[in-house]
Amino acid sequence: xxxxxxxxxxxxxxxxxxxxxxxxxxxxxxxxxxxxxxxxxxxxxxxxxxxxxxxxxxxxxxxxxxxxxxxxxxxxxxxxxxxxxxxxxxxxxxxxxxxxxxxxxxxxxxxxxxxxxxxxxxxxxxxxxxxxxxxxxxxxxxxxxxxxxxxxxxxxxxxxxxxxxxxxxxxxxxxxxxxxxxxxxxxxxxxxxxxxxxxxxxxxxxxxxxxxxxxxxxxxxxxxxxxxxxxxxxxxxxxxxxxxxxxxxxxxxxxxxxxxxxxxxxxxxxxxxxxxxxxxxxxxxxxxxxxxxxxxxxxxxxxxxxxxxxxxxxxxxxxxxxxxxxxxxxxxxxxxxxxxxxxxxxxxxxxxxxxxxxxxxxxxxxxxxxxxxxxxxxxxxxxxxxxxxxxxxxxxxxxxxxxxxxxxxxxxxxxxxxxxxxxxxxxxxxxxxxxxxxxxxxxxxxxxxxxxxxxxxx
Numbered sequence: 432x433x434x435x436x437x438x439x440x441x442x443x444x445x446x447x448x449x450x451x452x453x454x455x456x457x458x459x460x461x462x463x464x465x466x467x468x469x470x471x472x473x474x475x476x477x478x479x480x481x482x483x484x485x486x487x488x489x490x491x492x493x494x495x496x497x498x499x500x501x502x503x504x505x506x507x508x509x510x511x512x513x514x515x516x517x518x519x520x521x522x523x524x525x526x527x528x529x530x531x532x533x534x535x536x537x538x539x540x541x542x543x544x545x546x547x548x549x550x551x552x553x554x555x556x557x558x559x560x561x562x563x564x565x566x567x568x569x570x571x572x573x574x575x576x577x578x579x580x581x582x583x584x585x586x587x588x589x590x591x592x593x594x595x596x597x598x599x600x601x602x603x604x605x606x607x608x609x610x611x612x613x614x615x616x617x618x619x620x621x622x623x624x625x626x627x628x629x630x631x632x633x634x635x636x637x638x639x640x641x642x643x644x645x646x647x648x649x650x651x652x653x654x655x656x657x658x659x660x661x662x663x664x665x666x667x668x669x670x671x672x673x674x675x676x677x678x679x680x681x682x683x684x685x686x687x688x689x690x691x692x693x694x695x696x697x698x699x700x701x702x703x704x705x706x707x708x709x710x711x712x713x714x715x716x717x718x719x720x721x722x723x724x725x726x727x728x729x730x731x732x733x734x735x736x737x738x739x740x741x742x743x744x745x746x747x748x749x750x751x752x753x754x755x756x757x758x759x760x761x762x763x764x765x766x767x768x769x770x771x772x773x774x775x776x777x778x779x780x781x782x783x784x785x786x787x788x789x790x791x792x793x794x795x796x797x798x799x800x801x802x803x804x805x806x807x808x809x810x811x812x813x814x815x816x817x818x819x820x821x822x823x824x825x826x827x828x829x830x831x832x833x834x835x836x837x838x839x840x841x842x843x844x845x846x847x848x849x850x851x852x853x854x855x856x857x858x859x860x861x862x863x864x865x866x867x868x869x870x871x872x873x874x875x876x877x878x879x880x881x882x883x884x885x886x887x888x889x
Contacts, residue, residue: 432505433655434514436543438522438534440561444550445580445607447475450517452642453651454482455635457513460648465511467504469537470519471799471824471868473690473727479517482635486693490516490541492532493799494822494873497540503694503872504541505661513655516543523568535572542659544575546604546651551591552581558591559598566599575654578605578646604654605646676703678885681720685710687737688762690727690868698871698878711766715742722756722885723747725763727868730780731773731790731829737766738778751783751862756885759864761827764788764857767864768831784857784864787832796825800847800855800867807858808841810880811887820845821875823867842867861888 437450450466457464466479466487471494476487488507490500508514518534522545525533538545547565549558558579566574577595582588588606595603642648680699682691688711696706707718711725712733730737737744747767751757759767767783773790780788802821825847834851841856841863842849849855849866856865861884871878 432508432514432658432660433512433652434508434516434541434543434658435651435655436516436518436534436538436541436545437548438518438538438545439548439550440565441521441524441550442519444548446517446548447478448638449548449578449580449607449642449646450475450515451478451482451635452638453646453648454479454515455639456643456648457515457652458483459639462512463510465508465514467507467514467516468519469516469534471870472519473692475517477689478631478635479515480693481631482639483515485511488694489692489870490537491870491872492537493824494870494875496873499872500537501541501661508661513652514543514658516541522547522565530569535569539572542661544573544654544657546654547574547577547601548580549577550581551579551587552583552609555587555590556594559594562595562599562601566601573657574601575657576602576604576650578607579603580607581609582606583609602650604650605642607641607645610641676886677705678703678722678882678889679705679707679718679720680885681707681709681718681723683711683723683725683763684708685712686728687712687730687733687766688726688728690760690762691724692870695869695871695878698876699882702879702882704882711743711747712736712740715740717743717746717750721889722881723750723758724881725757725759725766727761727763730762730766731771734771734773734776734778734780737771737780744779744781747781748783751781751860754860754888756861756881756888757863758881759862760868761825761866764864764866765829767862771829772832783862784859785835788829789832790829792828794826794828795830796827796848796866798824798826798847800825800849801845802842802847802849802855802867803845805839805841805843807839808856809858809861809863810877810884813876813879813883821867821869821877822873823847823869823875825849825867827866841865 464483466483468476480487522534765788767781768788769782770787800823839858840854841858869877
């Protein structure tokens with residue numbers, strides 16, 4: 432089970448660009464590449480999945496146990512030739528003094544050799560103590576090679592290679608020249624999501640060509656073969672739901688909404704849901720469905736188009752008024768509010784929630800959250816999906832202005848921000864709208880509970 436872990440000393444070193452290029456180039460060479468991303472993230476996985484032609488899966492200590500991470504990694508890699516894991520932040524970065532839950536610990540847990548990407552802008556001989564320190568800091572970690580990024584020119588690159596080879600035993604696997612030709616637009620949540628980038632394929636191909644030209648791909652594949660061989664734990668086969676139990680869920684998917692975890696969608700389908708995509712931007716009517724799921728995204732960048740689609744806004748407002756099940760996360764929550772305010776513009780949204788939402792310059796909620804369910808939580812408790820404290824995550828620059836004092840909330844926030852610092856999960860009939868993003872892992876089988884909620888409303 433060959434695999435590579437792409438990490439860096441710090442964020443913004445070029446991990447994502449390199450990972451995108453490797454996914455596409457190895458796929459072009461005929462390999463089945465399975466991408467993974469450490470931590471909670473939607474945007475990088477969209478790019479990695481498009482580059483590899485396979486859904487990218489998240490490996491996250493906050494929501495998953497170590498055994499679940501190992502099993503999920505081995506299971507998804509079972510049908511691939513190469514696993515490629517993109518790390519987040521720095522290799523050893525962690526909020527814990529012992530380094531728990533860091534990229535280094537994840538790489539060791541799944542047995543993947545690490546390729547370190549170093550931003551060499553303004554760096555020369557100083558790369559030697561940096562690499563020596565990383566090698567000595569955790570001798571149990573397999574740092575297998577280094578790729579030098581943002582190299583200024585021929586002389587700069589030659590000097591860096593000479594220094595690395597003299598002071599360490601690390602092979603230099605590539606030198607990536609500093610250029611703006613393959614830069615992807617950045618936004619407040621990171622890279623622009625590929626579902627919104629009309630020319631995403633053009634960018635991916637530019638990145639691929641550069642990586643293929645400046646990275647020793649054969650040597651990388653040889654390093655990947657050093658990975659440990661993990662065996663997936665037996666997975667129980669979920670029998671298809673009887674025809675009478677099948678439900679149809681409309682799922683918002685377009686340039687405004689696209690943040691969904693593929694394993695969550697797979698769990699919904701396995702539980703008897705037919706997922707029916709629709710576009711709040713371009714569709715004038717809702718499909719014939721039993722429930723709606725509106726995930727996250729960047730509705731603010733499409734708010735004029737969303738406002739112009741009055742028929743869809745009215746259809747969703749009627750859906751909620753008819754007390755039909757709807758689950759919304761972050762961008763979906765924003766869309767359900769009365770108005771969206773950004774950069775001096777104020778645009779009408781669905782209006783199912785009587786409040787305005789405003790985009791702000793700084794994050795209003797960011798990082799891991801822990802939630803406790805309240806008595807108002809609308810979904811049933813199941814033996815297979817017990818309620819209790821929920822591990823989730825949030826990342827939003829928007830804030831709800833003047834939350835309705837009569838709103839009922841499904842969650843008390845133990846850690847994080849949510850709606851107002853204390854509550855999240857607005858409950859209005861069969862509507863549940865949150866800033867927090869859930870994952871159907873780690874005992875939080877929210878997909879089972881949502882399906883049970885839908886069925887009992889039929």
